[in-house]
Amino acid sequence: MNFTVHTPADMGLTGIATFAKSPLCTDLTNLQADIAVLGAPCDIAVQGKPGARMGPRAIRDASTGFRMSEDGFYDPERDDYFLSARRWKLADCGDADYVPGDLAATFDNIENAVRLMARSGALPVVLGGDHSVSIPVSRGLDEVGDFNVIHIDAHLDWTSHCGDALLFNGCPCRRMAELPYVKRMFHLGIRGTGSSKKSDYDDARSRGDVILSPKAMRAMGWDQVTALFPRGEKYYVTIDIDGFDAVLCPGTGAPSFGGLLFDEVMALLEGAAAAGQVIAVDLVEVAPPYDDRSGTTAHLAATTLMNFLGYITKAQE
Amino acid sequence: MNFTVHTPADMGLTGIATFAKSPLCTDLTNLQADIAVLGAPCDIAVQGKPGARMGPRAIRDASTGFRMSEDGFYDPERDDYFLSARRWKLADCGDADYVPGDLAATFDNIENAVRLMARSGALPVVLGGDHSVSIPVSRGLDEVGDFNVIHIDAHLDWTSHCGDALLFNGCPCRRMAELPYVKRMFHLGIRGTGSSKKSDYDDARSRGDVILSPKAMRAMGWDQVTALFPRGEKYYVTIDIDGFDAVLCPGTGAPSFGGLLFDEVMALLEGAAAAGQVIAVDLVEVAPPYDDRSGTTAHLAATTLMNFLGYITKAQE
């Protein structure tokens, strides 16, 4: 809250940039919130253009346009309020520390932070960082029970190794698939050539994963797509911003044309929230150095997260 | 016209940047034109990111790619010429003066300029400025008779006050609604959460206004939407550039995803021109500091205005 001797205006551009202007909680052993946001500013293992370590701060900055309030957010299309601060407690837990050049230590920090957040009962919401951060995020979810993964992305992220490296931003889904508590994955928005090999796709298909391109989903209809999600199960939703069409996200390392539109991703997320219990969310690959002056990509990330948190909480109201 | 001793090429990038390279008329008491363009470079009362005061110059700059000529503009899709300079006289009236920090004086200047333009018989076309400039524009239209408002925007702009302020860029529609000569308003493109409260929407709905989101209009069909406009009445058309989808207008203060596409806005504007008499136009919230290098937003504004002026004049030919 800003200092004022008048009726507060509290515009988005003002004040300290925590996520949605929510209170800060950096003691994860004493976290009391329904939703807990953590930055994971790590791009140590990015294959292409770096910069996603600057994503959490940019997303927080953009998110201040969506300040939490007692009333919540009125949506005229649904004629309903979402995310009332009276009902839902959001906390910003700051960032997991990254150690330059030390991927193992950095992943440790993310993994342990996520585990503490999940243990507290809060919904962990992680702001990447490149997509490799989903590796420690998924490791940190080892206590929540088996879950499915809804993976929105242009790329399958199933590459086995890069050079001799096994941990990088092109392989989180293969690494998740190796975890015993990760059930089916729904890879949505996958398109374009060359990011993975046929054998990668075959490996994913062979374990029962669903892989759908934007065109395939449009042909099915969005309701049919979300009907694929089993009811009543747990879901970890990992959103690579490049699942959106390239024109929506210039500020990412590997944008891809022919991608998902805003309303389409919202339909997927609303469907996910309705299908079961979302036990973790991350949004990765926002790379501010390539974003436009207007901050379109960070704004897209903040809008997507706020809408998704609205859908998730509404499903529980 | 440029200096030449050869056949003129008169490329868009050359010459003094008046709107569409039209002649300058700064004596509004002696205005003789069919269409009169005025800059309203005011962003004193913007709630968020400022910069719209630089909009008029950027739009004029972009508009020089649409130089008025004797033949007019040939549209291959309609197989017809538009806006022949032989038939239609366009004048650029320069800018209404803004006074730093003095909203009242600045609004006075806009209001009086618009009144003089309207009184002359010309169609006033105002280049914002933030959306608060529609407050003095609407005041300056007090002599033209009762009119409807077609309001293209992402936001309802119906907030009652901000802090204790009553004049800012989030409230022009509420302020217009308080004018006795403003009839129904059609709020088109409205979407997203949080920019107005439910009670704001209810107030608008209770006076008979139409509020439609992009999705709702797509479901209706554009002909059905424009069929809602009463025939033969007067229309003030106020276009907030953020009614367009965010990817079309990075250069605005509050871009919003899931918005209107170019062809969709053109359909609305062509429908408006066909429905009745357009008695004033403004296009607001172009904020060049956030635009991309290519000037996409200013170019969109200039294209939109030139097309709309084509539709308006064609309806009268």
Add this chain to the structure above:
Amino acid sequence: MNFTVHTPADMGLTGIATFAKSPLCTDLTNLQADIAVLGAPCDIAVQGKPGARMGPRAIRDASTGFRMSEDGFYDPERDDYFLSARRWKLADCGDADYVPGDLAATFDNIENAVRLMARSGALPVVLGGDHSVSIPVSRGLDEVGDFNVIHIDAHLDWTSHCGDALLFNGCPCRRMAELPYVKRMFHLGIRGTGSSKKSDYDDARSRGDVILSPKAMRAMGWDQVTALFPRGEKYYVTIDIDGFDAVLCPGTGAPSFGGLLFDEVMALLEGAAAAGQVIAVDLVEVAPPYDDRSGTTAHLAATTLMNFLGYITKAQE
């Protein structure tokens, strides 16, 4: 290939930026390749915003994300590999020299280079430069036999003269139409007002050319559009990047709203590859000074070319 003592990673950002990291061949009299890429960095005769001379280098830079490999590129949507380096030999022939202010010499260089490339049996792929480079490209194709032209563009490019000049980026199609071996042209994506006169359109129509706007093509359906291409004939495909919608190509001199989307252009190009023999390709009007930080336009150009080369070669496999 990079220097390494380990398993190569060979990321896109590394190494010398030839097109798709293909080998360099600057002796056109000794060219042995299936596909030969030539830069034509000429914007001497651009009517509007210059900068397309910097297009070839930017497109090459972007193309390194699509490194040719033995396996080729796996497309999960088609479940097929494309452009295997085992089967298809790609060579980068460097640039045709431009001479400042000397359009004739510059065009000579392009024309002669294209003739040598075509004579070698390789498919010439020319990176513009502004659209005037299609004039020397088409001249250099005088030995390949009569061919049709598929012209993807926002503009008809049929202006007869500008000032007294006859060679500029608004007239390549008129100049091609004057060549005896150029048969029908398909002008696809044409839209907007003012870039050509009615008489220009009438001239094109009178020789049997097809002129279709994005809206008209959407109404027809893409299969119907590509069914218009005669089977078994030869095609020169000239792609002005501004045929795409303006939001996809900020880095061009004359972007135009309401344009073609990515999947739509891909449908046209796949249809062209299936219809007959593509004997030359150019992609023009990428102007990097206006592109966004992310290089969206250059990336679009590289993606479009790589996909198109995939379609062309797949049709021959």
Add this chain to the structure above:
Amino acid sequence: MNFTVHTPADMGLTGIATFAKSPLCTDLTNLQADIAVLGAPCDIAVQGKPGARMGPRAIRDASTGFRMSEDGFYDPERDDYFLSARRWKLADCGDADYVPGDLAATFDNIENAVRLMARSGALPVVLGGDHSVSIPVSRGLDEVGDFNVIHIDAHLDWTSHCGDALLFNGCPCRRMAELPYVKRMFHLGIRGTGSSKKSDYDDARSRGDVILSPKAMRAMGWDQVTALFPRGEKYYVTIDIDGFDAVLCPGTGAPSFGGLLFDEVMALLEGAAAAGQVIAVDLVEVAPPYDDRSGTTAHLAATTLMNFLGYITKAQE
């Protein structure tokens, strides 16, 4: 502090962006700090290019590269540590609320915040906002006793009115001169033509103010300049970032060539700290929308403030 299970790295890019990563204190009636930072994100009354309302957040973001620590900052040139967190307590007080279009309310908020900060015994450090914010800052200093003003700027800021307005960013020094407790002002860095009239300069000179251009100061020598500051008196130091040469501050509304260099301003500030008691500091006119990609101007602001706070505290150690 970031979450970590390892030795902290705590890089500048991480964590919530308070000033120098200092603790947040938004209850000004209970402020316990030696130095208190307040954002004044107001550019309502800027004469030229707006955007300084976005200054506080950009400066805070840049300042995180200067994280306060127990040891403080080691300066190899002086072989000394500065600003140890063991000795000096810094607090970030957030922002004074701005009310869109309501200059009076906004100024009230700034004035009252500064008064409370000064009353607490902390040194108020205000981040502008445009230079008009120095008007309420100086009003809020009414309880600290008479003080001199060291004013670093390209412009005299002594304009009497603009239009009929009396409060705007070109007049703070005239407004300060009207306060009974403001003694001599030292206007340093003043240069260029046209920003004030001769009569403005004469008014300033007539009250005994010192006005020196960069060239004049270079001719005098920096020691001679700072020797002009009376010893043992109180000083309010107001730094308009455009006092620096234009190449150092692209991100400001009215950059001016021929300005002060970095080392020169440091010499002035070190001299000011040595001369007497600094009772308030502001740094204004950082306008991020015009800054370069690297954030040079915000970085300059943060560096300047951290160095100055080092000089001020060192003088008291």
Add this chain to the structure above:
Amino acid sequence: MNFTVHTPADMGLTGIATFAKSPLCTDLTNLQADIAVLGAPCDIAVQGKPGARMGPRAIRDASTGFRMSEDGFYDPERDDYFLSARRWKLADCGDADYVPGDLAATFDNIENAVRLMARSGALPVVLGGDHSVSIPVSRGLDEVGDFNVIHIDAHLDWTSHCGDALLFNGCPCRRMAELPYVKRMFHLGIRGTGSSKKSDYDDARSRGDVILSPKAMRAMGWDQVTALFPRGEKYYVTIDIDGFDAVLCPGTGAPSFGGLLFDEVMALLEGAAAAGQVIAVDLVEVAPPYDDRSGTTAHLAATTLMNFLGYITKAQE
């Protein structure tokens, strides 16, 4: 002048962007002014990065911050007013037409415009365009009598040919040297390697030209440099913006490090104005596509010209 019903503020950002907001005169046969500004938006023959055709509009835009007024511009360092509109009449003559790809026609237009301006008795001030525009400018000065040239630049611009071309932006000084009425040239600011050959320098030296690097001039002292200019003769002053150090002019095609500083160029220009009669001025190579967001280079150009016009007119008062 803007429309107002109050005391005018007339801020720089408002109104139609003529040079210094001066009146427009496009009939050069009826020009009545002391100083006449002409845009020469030609970069057809630029060797490197194009974009200088967009220079005139950017310089005009920046120049509106220096609006001509009755009183003129007060310079506190000289305690004097400059460029009073009461005494000096400035006119903006618009642009010389450029014809795409047709250098001869474009040069004709510039040459003839300059001749008419000079014939009218006004001082021609030409805004480039690349440096090749100085070729037609110098041709158009054939009626003013023999004159010296003061040439501020990083490069000698004495290349004999490029490819086989004789007219391009690297040769204007060689072309001027071939004109019978061009006397000595003073090439000031020349530095760096590779832009001309030793024989080019020898040719210039052999005709008595003075060639001085920034370092050489600093060693001499600026008074000694300007003392080289013969008294009472005529001077054509051609300023390539890249004579300034690269950090001052990112927006140019061939910036060069180690260049002249702002105060240094002002010293040269003040010396030139004092030495004799300035009969023409041009300022070239401002290329806005490469300028920073703040418009530093265009601002530098406008400031340089306004100051120089002040020195020129002051020498005649």
Add this chain to the structure above:
Amino acid sequence: MNFTVHTPADMGLTGIATFAKSPLCTDLTNLQADIAVLGAPCDIAVQGKPGARMGPRAIRDASTGFRMSEDGFYDPERDDYFLSARRWKLADCGDADYVPGDLAATFDNIENAVRLMARSGALPVVLGGDHSVSIPVSRGLDEVGDFNVIHIDAHLDWTSHCGDALLFNGCPCRRMAELPYVKRMFHLGIRGTGSSKKSDYDDARSRGDVILSPKAMRAMGWDQVTALFPRGEKYYVTIDIDGFDAVLCPGTGAPSFGGLLFDEVMALLEGAAAAGQVIAVDLVEVAPPYDDRSGTTAHLAATTLMNFLGYITKAQE
């Protein structure tokens, strides 16, 4: 060389972007050149803003403005030619492979490449990458005999560890000091607070290293500084671009104000070349994502390297 049927113009913007348009040699076991350029696109271990992995390509791109030629580069200030291609053979060896997230493998590749280059008798010139790449560079120089280090930088780069990491871009000089064949280091340009601790400086001083700030060197005079370099010894020169003043290098991760000017660094480099045998050069920390549109930082890097190579070779002619 470009394709041409006319006299070549071979402008810098054309052709494949190898360093200075030199021939490519990627077989390091068969390297025959006097000077060999290697890219080291690694920023895996950067502490702050990433992006230096994109440095090599940007520097190469900028370097094409300095095309090697038979005559070499004429310097009018020294009246001498430099770097004639007749005398000096330059080769571009491409890049050392980086492996995402795998610092050890990446360093191996750099180290081995440098060793092979040095073994061949060529002067290795390495393009970073962040400053951590100097660690493998210095390791790869283990066969050239003992050498001194001239280290131009804003920062001492002597931090012992970051988190628990020992390899990152803040420690290369400490790591070099641990190598038995590294003699004295001259740390030039060091300034600012907080990048290293007093104990780091003390460690460097205790081994006899020279640490000089820009101010200290200016006070000494540049000849006195370079006189400190022992005659006839070997030198590895490592240039962190941020040794230059921040205004010269926006495109770097940690720019610092009050830094070295262009002519000053040239004086140091010319002095280094004169003092003894330069056995390796690197230039690091060019981070293109933060560079300005004009590419100032990459241009500075290319200019610095070309000048330095000129000084080195001239000392041997």
